[in-house]
Structure formats: C-alpha cells, structure tokens
Amino acid sequence: MRKGLRSTPLVLALLMLVTLAQATVKPVGAQPAPASPPLVTLPLAGTTSGNGTFSGTLAISSVGSDGSGGVFVEGLVTGTVTRANKTPLGTIVSVPVRLPLQGNWPRGLAQQAPGDSIVLAQATCGILHLEIGAVNLNALGVVVATSPIALDVSGDTAGPLGALVCSILNLVGGLAGLVNLLTSLLGALGGALGGAVPTV
Numbered sequence: 001m002r003k004g005l006r007s008t009p010l011v012l013a014l015l016m017l018v019t020l021a022q023a024t025v026k027p028v029g030a031q032p033a034p035a036s037p038p039l040v041t042l043p044l045a046g047t048t049s050g051n052g053t054f055s056g057t058l059a060i061s062s063v064g065s066d067g068s069g070g071v072f073v074e075g076l077v078t079g080t081v082t083r084a085n086k087t088p089l090g091t092i093v094s095v096p097v098r099l100p101l102q103g104n105w106p107r108g109l110a111q112q113a114p115g116d117s118i119v120l121a122q123a124t125c126g127i128l129h130l131e132i133g134a135v136n137l138n139a140l141g142v143v144v145a146t147s148p149i150a151l152d153v154s155g156d157t158a159g160p161l162g163a164l165v166c167s168i169l170n171l172v173g174g175l176a177g178l179v180n181l182l183t184s185l186l187g188a189l190g191g192a193l194g195g196a197v198p199t200v
Helices: 002-025 160-169 175-192
Strands: 040-048 053-065 071-082 088-103 124-132 136-139 142-146 149-156
Touching: 040 071, 040 149, 040 175, 053 088, 053 175, 071 142, 071 175, 088 136, 124 160, 149 160, 149 175, 160 175
Parallel strands: none
Antiparallel strands: 040 053, 040 142, 053 071, 071 088, 088 124, 124 149, 136 142
C-alpha cells in the first residue's frame, strides 16, 4: 500500500514536466495570423529588360482610392521569369504591388461628397470595362514590365454579379461607394470562378 502511494507523486511530477516541456515549445503568438484569401486572381504577363518574358498572376487583395479621384488595386504578384533563349531564370513569389484601376463608371465621383452610393434602377446596363495598369518590377536582377489587364463584364439585374455591374455603371454617389462596389464585384468574380479568372 505504501509503495503505491510513493509512485503516485512520481507519476504526477513526470506529467507536470511533460506539460511544461510542451508549453515551452509553442510560445503564445509565435505563429503569424493566416492571410485572408484574395478577392480574385488574374493572369499577368510581361517582358524583361533582356527580351525575356514573364508569366504569372496578380492576386488582388483590396481596392482603394488615393484621395484625388484615382482608384487602385493592391495585391501580390507571383510568376516565372524566362530568358530570351526560353530557359527559366527563376520564380518570384508574393511581390506586393499597387496598380491603378480605371473603368467606364461615371466621371466626377471624386468631387462629390463621400457616403452611400445611390443607384438608378435598370434591368440591363451594358458592359463594365475595367483596366488594371502596368507595373515595372525589379525581380531576379532584371526589370519586368507587366502588361495592363483588361476585363469586360456585362451587367443585368438578373443575378448578383450583373447587379453589381449595373450599380457601378449607374452610380450617383461618392468615391467611397465606388470602391466598395468594386471590392464586392472583384470578390464576386473570384467566388464565381473559383478565385481565378482564366486567360482570354
């Protein structure tokens, strides 16, 4: 009976040592927070300063405005750089960029007071043309000049994606409303297409 009582504290002491050892292996807050998924991922192409090529993607994470009426997208560029002789030079991964975004939405939104947008109701509204500007990246020791990305999305009020297009084309509101609608549109495009828009 006495033998069993002596072994109990030893077992408890061993369990406490194991628990403390595990606690020191994983300090609180050591792991970074998981990144949120991009709104949409678009194909991106370009050329290098040495007549090579670039092929990759732009993962758009947000839409914003610069305060003077300009709209931009922010995201990460990933892709492969190939030399002029078709041999791979290397891969760039998750390079942060900010690119201008232009479209055929109503002009003069920057001069209007920010606030909730007012949308005119229409059954169909035509095609929204979006163009994401080019950027020069210094990657792997060469300058990569990307090509602009153009998207044409037709709109009608029959579905949520089309309704967003109509809302943007008929917007009578502030720049903040436009940024919110564009964020929703790009997120809806990414969701509808599994996150990536195929090359056309």
